Amino acid sequence: MSINMKVKSNSQHQNSHFENRGRLLVKCPDKPGIVSVLSAFLHTHNSNIIESSQYSSDPVNGTFFIRIAYHCEGLVGKCAQMEKDFEQIAAVHNMEYSFNYLRERTRSAIFVSKEPHCLMELLWEWQNGDLDTDIVVVISNHEDARPFVEALGIPYYYIPANKEIRKQVEAEQVRLMEQYKIDLLILARYMQILTPEFVEHFENRIINIHHSFLPAFIGAGPYERAYERGVKLIGATSHYVTNNLDEGPIIEQDVERVDHRDDVVQLKKIGRTIERRVLTKAVKWHLENRVIVEGNKTIVFH
Amino acid sequence: MSINMKVKSNSQHQNSHFENRGRLLVKCPDKPGIVSVLSAFLHTHNSNIIESSQYSSDPVNGTFFIRIAYHCEGLVGKCAQMEKDFEQIAAVHNMEYSFNYLRERTRSAIFVSKEPHCLMELLWEWQNGDLDTDIVVVISNHEDARPFVEALGIPYYYIPANKEIRKQVEAEQVRLMEQYKIDLLILARYMQILTPEFVEHFENRIINIHHSFLPAFIGAGPYERAYERGVKLIGATSHYVTNNLDEGPIIEQDVERVDHRDDVVQLKKIGRTIERRVLTKAVKWHLENRVIVEGNKTIVFH
Amino acid sequence: MSINMKVKSNSQHQNSHFENRGRLLVKCPDKPGIVSVLSAFLHTHNSNIIESSQYSSDPVNGTFFIRIAYHCEGLVGKCAQMEKDFEQIAAVHNMEYSFNYLRERTRSAIFVSKEPHCLMELLWEWQNGDLDTDIVVVISNHEDARPFVEALGIPYYYIPANKEIRKQVEAEQVRLMEQYKIDLLILARYMQILTPEFVEHFENRIINIHHSFLPAFIGAGPYERAYERGVKLIGATSHYVTNNLDEGPIIEQDVERVDHRDDVVQLKKIGRTIERRVLTKAVKWHLENRVIVEGNKTIVFH
Amino acid sequence: MSINMKVKSNSQHQNSHFENRGRLLVKCPDKPGIVSVLSAFLHTHNSNIIESSQYSSDPVNGTFFIRIAYHCEGLVGKCAQMEKDFEQIAAVHNMEYSFNYLRERTRSAIFVSKEPHCLMELLWEWQNGDLDTDIVVVISNHEDARPFVEALGIPYYYIPANKEIRKQVEAEQVRLMEQYKIDLLILARYMQILTPEFVEHFENRIINIHHSFLPAFIGAGPYERAYERGVKLIGATSHYVTNNLDEGPIIEQDVERVDHRDDVVQLKKIGRTIERRVLTKAVKWHLENRVIVEGNKTIVFH
CATH class of the missing domain: 3.40.50.170 (Formyl transferase, N-terminal domain)
Known part of the structure; x- marks a missing residue:
């Protein structure tokens, strides 16, 4: 007997919607221009920002946190290069960060x-x-x-x-x-x-x-x-x-x-x-x- | 200058509504018949129960609590006798109690x-x-x-x-x-x-x-x-x-x-x-x- | 295969707790003494009021509603007589009412x-x-x-x-x-x-x-x-x-x-x-x- | 008689905090790169983004809305030029927008x-x-x-x-x-x-x-x-x-x-x-x- 009546197949989750979605989390010392750097980076990599939330622990010398959800056609093929390109930005701005992909459950x-x-x-x-x-x-x-x-x-x-x-x-x-x-x-x-x-x-x-x-x-x-x-x-x-x-x-x-x-x-x-x-x-x-x-x-x- | 625009005069509160309203609070050992005793007492004194709430801390050997709001025409003239009559009931059932009158603000x-x-x-x-x-x-x-x-x-x-x-x-x-x-x-x-x-x-x-x-x-x-x-x-x-x-x-x-x-x-x-x-x-x-x-x-x- | 891991057996509900519990609901024209009548009735039938809630739609000529939960040892054997005895009270006070027993699921x-x-x-x-x-x-x-x-x-x-x-x-x-x-x-x-x-x-x-x-x-x-x-x-x-x-x-x-x-x-x-x-x-x-x-x-x- | 005990003087609100704060609201057709354009604009004008919230009515052909709160030293002296510079961006991206200044109560x-x-x-x-x-x-x-x-x-x-x-x-x-x-x-x-x-x-x-x-x-x-x-x-x-x-x-x-x-x-x-x-x-x-x-x-x- 099976009672899995409501189990959605995983294949449903592995559609193009999930394939092309990522979330970037960044934490770094707050200073002017961080959002600009991140949004330029994503734009350069043909990623469209879907959702973005940020918080600064303090306007002066605070820590800056941001979560950006983005859509990128062909993300699977591009993400390795994106992550590599990001390393330099992260180093310059002293960022801790993580790339998260919706396809990786x-x-x-x-x-x-x-x-x-x-x-x-x-x-x-x-x-x-x-x-x-x-x-x-x-x-x-x-x-x-x-x-x-x-x-x-x-x-x-x-x-x-x-x-x-x-x-x-x-x-x-x-x-x-x-x-x-x-x-x-x-x-x-x-x-x-x-x-x-x-x-x-x-x-x-x-x-x-x-x-x-x-x-x-x-x-x-x-x-x-x-x-x-x-x-x-x-x-x-x-x-x-x-x-x-x-x-x-x-x-x-x-x-x-x-x-x-x-x-x-x-x-x-x-x-x-x-x-x-x-x-x-x-x-x-x-x-x-x-x-x-x-x-x-x-x-x-x- | 007066800014008492919203102060309702006390006379409004001292109308017949308040004159004839009382609240009886009782606490005593729980046993069958307490509600009956209290409601009979109030009925005997021509008081109509408007609101009644009760609680027993435990069905067995618990403590019983009740709050009864009642209306009694001519309460001012009757309350002394009521309180006196209640003494005996309270003694029998080992009650702590208080009579409260809405006219006594x-x-x-x-x-x-x-x-x-x-x-x-x-x-x-x-x-x-x-x-x-x-x-x-x-x-x-x-x-x-x-x-x-x-x-x-x-x-x-x-x-x-x-x-x-x-x-x-x-x-x-x-x-x-x-x-x-x-x-x-x-x-x-x-x-x-x-x-x-x-x-x-x-x-x-x-x-x-x-x-x-x-x-x-x-x-x-x-x-x-x-x-x-x-x-x-x-x-x-x-x-x-x-x-x-x-x-x-x-x-x-x-x-x-x-x-x-x-x-x-x-x-x-x-x-x-x-x-x-x-x-x-x-x-x-x-x-x-x-x-x-x-x-x-x-x-x-x- | 059975997944009824949490089903409590009905026998658990048919214990003495449920056997001896009843709920009386009454609706009638409001007038002084109703609570007294009901509580005296229950006391006479050896029932202890556990919970009681009431409401009157209007202090003057309103309709009175009450729900009384009570405990009565040996309720199963007594309830027929109780219901019969209640008929007269209900007729006098023009009551609609229902007796509900917890044992009757x-x-x-x-x-x-x-x-x-x-x-x-x-x-x-x-x-x-x-x-x-x-x-x-x-x-x-x-x-x-x-x-x-x-x-x-x-x-x-x-x-x-x-x-x-x-x-x-x-x-x-x-x-x-x-x-x-x-x-x-x-x-x-x-x-x-x-x-x-x-x-x-x-x-x-x-x-x-x-x-x-x-x-x-x-x-x-x-x-x-x-x-x-x-x-x-x-x-x-x-x-x-x-x-x-x-x-x-x-x-x-x-x-x-x-x-x-x-x-x-x-x-x-x-x-x-x-x-x-x-x-x-x-x-x-x-x-x-x-x-x-x-x-x-x-x-x-x- | 004065009852203004709690009235804070306006001078308190006209301090440097308020002097240098602005909020930019933008509505435009959604497409990749909008956030990048806006954050680069603000960065170019030495403005630090304090808070940013966005919403897109639909990922495809939707309308994009964003509210950006920013801090800019010497904003009073710069805002006219900023607004002028923004006109071109707005025209390119078909933006409706408003600049709001906290000093203008x-x-x-x-x-x-x-x-x-x-x-x-x-x-x-x-x-x-x-x-x-x-x-x-x-x-x-x-x-x-x-x-x-x-x-x-x-x-x-x-x-x-x-x-x-x-x-x-x-x-x-x-x-x-x-x-x-x-x-x-x-x-x-x-x-x-x-x-x-x-x-x-x-x-x-x-x-x-x-x-x-x-x-x-x-x-x-x-x-x-x-x-x-x-x-x-x-x-x-x-x-x-x-x-x-x-x-x-x-x-x-x-x-x-x-x-x-x-x-x-x-x-x-x-x-x-x-x-x-x-x-x-x-x-x-x-x-x-x-x-x-x-x-x-x-x-x-x-």
Whole structure:
């Protein structure tokens, strides 16, 4: 039996639209003329700017950030030369940068524990063709989600995990990440702490959903503590994982209203709907190269 | 010159509508039949229930809370007897309770420091007749708001304040509270810490606005810290003041979306609009006897 | 293969909690003492009021509405007598009323066309045990959703539909509604118009989701028209179906922000997330007997 | 007596920050290289791009819109030459465009009828220095707001208005608009219809607040009709005035939740808070040259 009724074939994504689209991200010291240099470069390479967003951390001696989405006929054949030509510009202006091509689909892994709601939402968006990534593997310390994941044709690995066996668990996880050539790791309510070694493997490439409106209720049991404190809104936060627990750069947050009648069970139910949409938004924006990490904060170009 | 264009005369509020309206708040151990007892009591005293809200902390051995708004022709003449008759019921069922009459307008004082936006919003709502209280005095450790307050006919007291002179400042404030027979003290961005002695004078009768989404950013400089942390929403919290700083029972909270372009100045601007509406809502609900404090939490009957 | 990983067994719902819970809805001319009568009645029958909400359309000569949730040990054995005893009270006070028992699960049918997002959301909530109904049949004029529905063990009927064959289609649908003893019919983006005869069969028992913020964009193509008009928010509306197209009593509405960059395809994507949550909320509230229809409006006791 | 406690002196706004800032708005047929041309032009004239937002109505044969905010030392002395130099570029690329200078403050008039809440909010923001305009005159068909407006040092004209005398009323209004050199006319709940002749005088320069979520409840009595329809959210819409009543390009909209307990009076109260913030946002964005009208829609660069 197949339940893949909504899976759009990848071929749909590999059409000319995606073939000829790129996104250039640049970070450099701010000074007059940067936009001019970049737009002249793209124009010279027959690229039409479709979308452009910029931010300067400070008008004086600040850092300049820009995201340019462009269209270029025959991009596949031209991009190597473009990247080579860009090296000189980057050197002159002291730029950090990345060229991203829509035809090169990001490869994502999802880690999940018992609660499947975030995983389900991601799969749902992906089935709809609304998540521009290939979800190539799901790893869990529980068996619960296996049937659903496998029904979609995605490999599912059950790796039991706890404090004692963390190192060997992570070794196995890293091996799978490499085997599946993972670009992005999504923690969709994965309730195990990752070691610094693991996190370093994937700097700014692990997105987590924390079940509170950070920095309120850092750590365990946020809904229980929200209940104890009697807050009138509860929230969720999606952030890149760093080695400071729940302190990584925030990508997106949202809240919902609650009241005195909502017990912890009810808070968790409401929380699930927030977690689903917050994580999904953060992942989407990451995939669209809309998120730039700067220090412990993010610039998100909507 | 008078600018009181919108001040509704009090006589308008002292009409028969208000004369005959009361609100009964009851808290007691939950058991079957409480609603029946209360509604029979009111019916016996020719009172018609207009609005009734209840909450039980737990179906088994919980605490029961109810707010009943009722209409009673000739309430002024009857209420003494009603209250007397109720004593026996309260004793039998181990009730804490309060009778509140709309004709007896709450008398409020507002404390404010330099930033006037919360004060202004409260005065604006009051001018519109949307805040069922008499604002009888404003006290500030700055002179800034005097012209506006006095133009509305409200006495304004300038009492400089700082750590060193806190005791004598508070003595003067308490004296004024007594002189003006204050029921409710609203801290509309009053940036001085109150001593435990002062707070005890006004248990559950001081409402503060904190300029963050508590418990995030307890203490000073919340907008600065929100900026540092890179949050994507900022908030405000209105709560009763206790002797644990920013830890009192929360009445209302709200948030607004911000992004990486918003510096601290901009966060404060956005924050002011949140603070205005959150404090005003909390004060309104308090005045309508919609808020019951239970431990360190509130029950708010909307 | 089974993917029913999250289906909670019904036995869980048929525990003592549900056995002993009831909800009484009453509508009658407002006059003093109604609450007293009802609460005395319940107390006499050893029922403890858990939740009570009321509304009066007008303090003078208005209509009174109340929803009382109660707990009664041994309710199954007592409810017949309770209902019988209530008849006299209802006659005296001219009451319309209904007794609802949590052990008697509502039986729901879902109609869907091509777009599965609302269906999926309902099934998801139901799997989580968050929708207190038995979804006993899904009917569609397309085959798309079959695999997913059948994988959950729910019968799926494909009944092609169009204007020309409407009568025979509806005859078949009515037959299935009767066969499956349907209490509630949910139109989860079912894109066929129902005849007055069909609607009359299920007065106030058909809930539809309309893909606009009614009464804006009544009729076909709401997202196209929202785009043309250049609105800055789009919405969705859940309502009971009447024979005036898109004019039935509104249960719930919500909106999301959009901007000039959102084309019709994007509006539809955003719209789907609104539709999902609005329909699900409306259905939940209906199942919890929180919705009373009065004329062309609803009273929703949150 | 003066109550101008919060009025920031204009001198504060005429500092070097404002002296050297400009905003260039351009609309032209989309084709590759436009951004390059514009950024090279600005760079050549020693201008640093601070903020840039663009939109293309369609990747193929679409219309391109861009808003560029820039800083240029000594702008006052250079802008004439810049504008002259730009003429040739504009001609080549078939551009419509406007140069806007922050030192040239927009001059605004406010029209108001009886309800002062929108006027008050605008004055409040203006007093705070948060509205980059000079409010130079207020005109009303009622006397109510006079004391407050005059207390702020703004001339107030009382011009009674009704259908019969519309032409002479508008003649007087136009005369004042010219006398005060008005750039922007804000209708802050001005309840008179303007003639086509009047509207033509101020194309895309009259901003109105309509007290509904357009296109729902076009015309008179929107709150009354919202109540009748039983909607669960009410809204407000700010738009440019055209000669099709309530059909002009929408700048901003927002909503608030209401329920069955809210009568028309209550809806109006809630509505006032929406109207205040929606109008103020629209005016701010207009003043910051963030709004471009295209056909009957707006592009708003946030």
